[in-house]
Amino acid sequence: MTLIDFLIEPFGLDFMLRALATTLIASVVCAVLSCWLVLIGWSLMGDAVSHAVLPGVVLAYVIGAPFALGAVVFGFLAVGLIGAVRDTSRIKEDAAIGIVFTSLFALGLVLISVTPSHVDLNHIIFGNLLGVSRSELVQVAALGAIALLVLAAKNRDFTLYAFDPTHAHALGINPRLLGATLLGLLALTSVVALQAVGVVLVVAMLIVPGATAYLLTDRFQRMLLIAPAISILCAVIGLYSSYYLDTASGGMVVLSQGAVFALVYLFAPRHGLIGRRLAAMRRKRANTRVRSASTQAGRPASAQVSRRRARAER
Structure with a gap:
């Protein structure tokens, strides 16, 4: 087999092309958002929202609605519940996150166990990248475009909010509104990545690219370029690896991101060990x-x- 055959063969199949497109969209959107999540310290929030969408997906299947719709509804519901528990009780934010996301995730598992289905709903948990349909790809592309447009339009406001919320408030910017918008985008982005790697691995795509870029540069605008570049590279490597090694595609994509992070953690010029x-x-x-x-x-x-x-x- 020549090098050209090696590179072309996997993507001569329609399902591999759809998998590549889905992974690239999810990788870019998650990587861009991850830069803000890492700076603000919302890694646990990303984990919470990504797991909390599970019951929404199952209920959407039951009523025949698009999976994305149910996931978005429950993503926003999770964010609202976390804020309500934090603001109306003595419970701190980390505890509120743990309570809400574990409860909703457990609800999703129960719904899967009692829902009669000819479809294996477990792929929601572990991902089904090679089974993405054309309609699901269109949903991913539409939601990804919305998330990227909002992030691009509010780039400066979100950056100021991440570095200095007090200064943002002094300039007439509402930090609570910006925080709520970011959480909404987090819910939307979780839905995008859900199609690629499933509920369990979404948090990795939301955190690892930004954390890797954070070790490579001290400039935030460069982070916004480095993180998607790393994520795209890992998406391609992961898909090639899964094809030739006959392994889980979503898992290989995330494993590639973890391997790149390990290399950067060790050998980054200024911040590597x-x-x-x-x-x-x-x-x-x-x-x-x-x-x-x-x-x-x-x-x-x-x-x-x-x-x-x-x-x-x-």
């Missing part, structure tokens, strides 16, 4: 050379002449 140590060693050697040169330059001329005479005599 090994990269920092190598940089420290280089700085130490440079400082040693500078001190040595300074010491030699400060020695008396007579001492330098004596050394030269001694070398000449030898």
Whole structure:
């Protein structure tokens, strides 16, 4: 098999092309949103919303509605419940998140167990990337486009909210409204990624790309470019790996993201574990050379002449 055959063969199949398109859309949308989630510290919120959409998907199947509709409704419901529990009781946000998302996720599992179906609803949990239909691809593309347009339109406001909500409020921007909008986009994006990797792995696509980019740059606007680029690369690698190794496609995509994060965590020039140590060693050697040169330059001329005479005599 030639290299060209190796690259072309997987995507000569219609279902692989739909899988590629779905994965690329989900990867880009999740990666862009993940930059804000990492900065704000909403990793657990991403986990909560991604799991809380499960009962909505099952109920949508029962009534014959699009899966995306049920998922969006329950995503917003989860966000509202978390906020209500946090604001109307002594329960802190992390506890509220844990209570709401585990309860809704459990409800989804119960609904799956009691819903008579000729369709295996377990693919909602674990993903069914190779089984994405044309209509589902259209839904993913539409929801992904909406999420990206809102993120692009509110880029500056969201960035200011992530770095300094107090300053945003002083400029006349409503931080609570921005936070609610981001949570709504999180619910929407979870639905997009749900088609690709299922409920269990959605949180990885929502967090890993942004965390990886965060280790590679100190500039947020560069993060917004690096994270999708990494996510696209991992999507392609994951699909090729799943085709030739005959493994789960969604799992391989996320596993590729995890492998890239591990490499960046170790070898990133400024923030990587090994990269920092190598940089420290280089700085130490440079400082040693500078001190040595300074010491030699400060020695008396007579001492330098004596050394030269001694070398000449030898």
